Amino acid sequence: MELVATAVKKYEDYMEIINTDTKAQLDYFVNKLQGKKIAMVNATSYGGGVAEILHSMVPLARDMGLNIDWWVIKGADDFYNVTKAFHNCLQGEEGILSPKDKKIYLKYNELNAAAVDEWDYDFIIIHDPQPAALIEFMGSKTKEGAKWVWRCHIDTSTPNPDYWRFLYNYIKQYDACIFTMEEFVQEKERLRNLTFITPSIDPLSTKNVELDVEDARQIIARFGVDIHRPLITQISRFDPWKDPLGVIDTYKIVKKEYPSVQLALVGSMASDDPEGWDYLYRTLRRAGEDYDIKVITNFNGVSNREVNAFQTASDVILQKSLREGFGLTVSEGLWKGTPVIGGNVGGIKYQIIDGVTGYLVDTVEECAEKVLRLLRNPTLAQEMMEAGRERVRQHFLITTHLLNYLKLLDKLEG
Structure with missing residues (x-):
């Protein structure tokens, strides 16, 4: 040891x-x-x-x-x-x-x-x-x-x-x-x-400390994100339980009705997760040649500050897990004041009050519908932002x- x-x-x-x-x-x-x-x-x-x-x-x-x-x-x-x-x-x-x-x-x-x-x-x-x-x-x-x-x-x-x-x-x-x-x-x-x-979450860590929105946008622009267009982001390991393939399928449905949308899949490769590399390659294959999908890891420049920037500057955060012990990225997103949509599983259900601090979903289609609802209703998104941040302050x-x-x-x- x-x-x-x-x-x-x-x-x-x-x-x-x-x-x-x-x-x-x-x-x-x-x-x-x-x-x-x-x-x-x-x-x-x-x-x-x-x-x-x-x-x-x-x-x-x-x-x-x-x-x-x-x-x-x-x-x-x-x-x-x-x-x-x-x-x-x-x-x-x-x-x-x-x-x-x-x-x-x-x-x-x-x-x-x-x-x-x-x-x-x-x-x-x-x-x-x-x-x-x-x-x-x-x-x-x-x-x-x-x-x-x-x-x-x-x-x-x-x-x-x-x-x-x-x-x-x-x-x-x-x-x-x-x-x-x-x-x-x-x-x-x-x-x-x-x-x-x-x-x-640690509210004073590099990942969670308050970051100016304009600074956050400039940081994510370095990864090819168009900061003048809406962005959906999932922060997670490349793992079947995190369902990055389902996230891409969600994005494709949204894009048919909201063509300007972009997707960022941001994850770290952990030393105790050899399966992660295989699932990263599967994710890249599913993304194909769609240049509005950004697949980014700690091996091409993402650290805690960059994660903070993506969570701060995104329009919607996803955590579309199929199984989840807790899912810290949900509380991270809520703390940044960004609407979060999560899989209706495990500890995510404890963090998100459905319809109040975010949305819980069971399918790709339901996830896409909730993303479109938030993109089209900024007032609703703002209300969820405020409720979500306060829930994290009280509990997480x-x-x-x-x-x-x-x-x-x-x-x-x-």
């Missing part, structure tokens, strides 16, 4: 954004947990929502006075291929977990555990399936009384039984389990200290997210 270095965050910078009750509770629980050591463990330090959250949460918690570290497990292609199958099958894809795949999964968890000396952490928070079996191999290396927490970020409402049974052998050992929504939980009566916490900021973690740790401390 490798310790991740993070940038500095200042708690005082958030004072104008959070309410007084949140601040009072944060100060209270930080004081109660003084002297306790916390470890966060996941599979990658960049790409995807978990890494993004930890890049904000860990340094913010440190500035507040908490003793917290972030570790990333190491693996090779065979491990990441297996764990990508875990991700897909836990979200309902068909498949059989072979003895070979089990061996690969356990081998890398054991190797990562073997690379660590004694751990003196009081709380160890494991994110998602990739490092879930560490508890099996590290128990003797952790201090007596250490509490293990497993945090699931994906939609496990209808998991492949073969994969779930295997994973359950490890997560049942944890002192607490965190899911985003109750409907994602299997065998809830047998999991200890079951807790529900939504992910969050990093400060509230951290507070929910601290409440759980205090409960485990007893």
Whole structure:
């Protein structure tokens, strides 16, 4: 495993954004947990929502006075291929977990555990399936009384039984389990200290800090976007569950009635997602030679500032997922004051109040109809912008997210 270095965050910078009750509770629980050591463990330090959250949460918690570290497990292609199958099958894809795949999964968890000396952490928070079996191999290396927490970020409402049974052998050992929504939980009566916490955005990160609209337009113009024409954007990994092919089909329907429209598909390629490259190529093939479709990744100049610019300057944001643990890009878009249309699935349903802060859709045709409605009704779009931003302020900021973690740790401390 490798310790991740993070940038500095200042708690005082958030004072104008959070309410007084949140601040009072944060100060209270930080004081109660003084002297306790916390470890966060996941599979990658960049790409995807978990890494993004930890890049904000860990340094913010440190500035507040908490003793917290972030570790990333190491693996090779065979491990990441297996764990990508875990991700897909836990979200309902068909498949059989072979003895070979089990061996690969356990081998890398054991190797990562073997690379660590004694751990003196009081709380160890494991994110998602990739490092879930560490508890099996590290128990003797952790201090007596250490509490293990497993945090699931994906939609496990209808998991492949073969994969779930295997994973359950490890997560049942944890002192607490965190899911985003109750409907994602299997065998809830047998999991200890079951807790529900939504992910969050950092309003002061480069991706989410307020960006002047004209500056945002100039940034996206560098990628060939005509800033004088309407733009639909989806920000996501190139992944079948994010349905980029369905987004392109939506755009094609819209374009028949609104010929000036453009589409941007913007995504990062994560180190733990080998399938992403294949789906990127499939997306490019579906886009074909339509030069009004821009397919852009972190390998051709997109970083957090560029994502911010696309979300700020777009007329409509899509997150047309078929399965979704949460979908941080929904809250990101809402925070920018841009109307968001999302798949009627998973955590997206918790962020979007249909018809109030955005729209929830089930089909390509329904998605296209809602896009056209927003493009043709700027007053409606403005009303949704204001309602959406306020919902994020109340529920989905990093400060509230951290507070929910601290409440759980205090409960485990007893």
